[in-house]
Amino acid sequence: MAAVAVVTPTRMELLKLKQRVSLAQKGHDLLREKMDALVIEFFEVLRRIGEARTGALKQLSLAHRTLSVCSAIMGTIETRQASMEAKRELEVEISTRHVMGVVVPTLEVDKVERNALARGYSLHTTSSVLDEASKEFEKALGLLVKLAELEGSAHAIARELERTKRRVNALEYILIPQLKAALKFIEMRLDEMERENFSRLKRIKAMLEAGA
């Protein structure tokens, strides 16, 4: 490996490498734990999405049906006109929450459902089916806001999960093996030097004894 070639086989370097390996291992373990926790969180969110989605989509299709009825009774143009007259000031409270160091959005909306007077279109030119349609859409919107929060969280967590996974893998399959290889190289080299020294001493001793 390339990294092996550049290390100098000294005892100092060996100590340093040993420290780096233990640090890398510690980091690896921590990231692993973080990944596990994120996966648990991710599936919890997915389960809740599953529940929320069914309800929200059902309500949305119901809303579309009532709107179709409204268009049929009042006329499409009139319905659209009423929608333009409607007060469109819905505000969603958005704040952020931390899940395992991941920032996820929380969306909250109060008073999605308004009464017919608060909606802003004129009452005497519109039919009651319009009120009905508006009500259904308001309900659907409320549910969709919750769903949006969950999906937003899922995406944020997934992104973090991916990043963590990449780091875990980089440590596990590249950095740690590389360091270990370097460690082994130095150990071998030091052992080899020891043996060389030993045989050199033996040889000198033999020479000295022969000369004496």
Add this chain to the structure above:
Amino acid sequence: MGYKVAVIGDADTATGFALAGASYTYVHAGKDRTLAKLAKFMTSEEIGLVFITHPIAEELGAEFRRMMRTKKLLPVVLRIPDKTGYAPKVDELYELIKRTVGAEIVVRAEGG
């Protein structure tokens, strides 16, 4: 802090959400113009939530996906079915699971 809601969809979706109080509705008319509008929604400070219908999201294609990948935390973008109830065959959530967990896992709602 209060954020406004934007909707990109067909005429009926836009009408419905306008009745429900969504502040911005945009009726899809051509890919380029919708993309420009979406980009404007994405960079707007006051919009916190964007709904876009599945068929339109699909029509916008790669450009839309790129925007979703690079977007900040806000606004949250949610794809919704339009009045035909159309939803894409490949659920993006399952794609997400496949990519992150590396295995295909089907998550169902309780009793579903």
